[in-house]
């Protein structure tokens with residue numbers, strides 16, 4: 307997918323990132339671009355643009371078996 311060829315569609319789709327470092331419970335948290343609780347830039351794995359966090363979590367699962375949505379920016383994907 308080319309990220310910059312369709313700016314209108316892109317505008318509706320926020321970028322998502324996963325934390326390379328797991329939480330204490332082993333979860334790798336997924337964050338939406340602009341979240342105040344984003345980890346250090348060096349710990350971020352870019353996932354892509356998705357219409358919602360569910361697509362982002364599915365992508366994050368290709369990298370890490372244990373992933374969870376951030377409580378603050380992805381509440382509908384947050385489990386624990």
Ligand SMILES: [Zn+2]
Nearest residue numbers: 337341376379
């Ligand atoms: Zn977040």
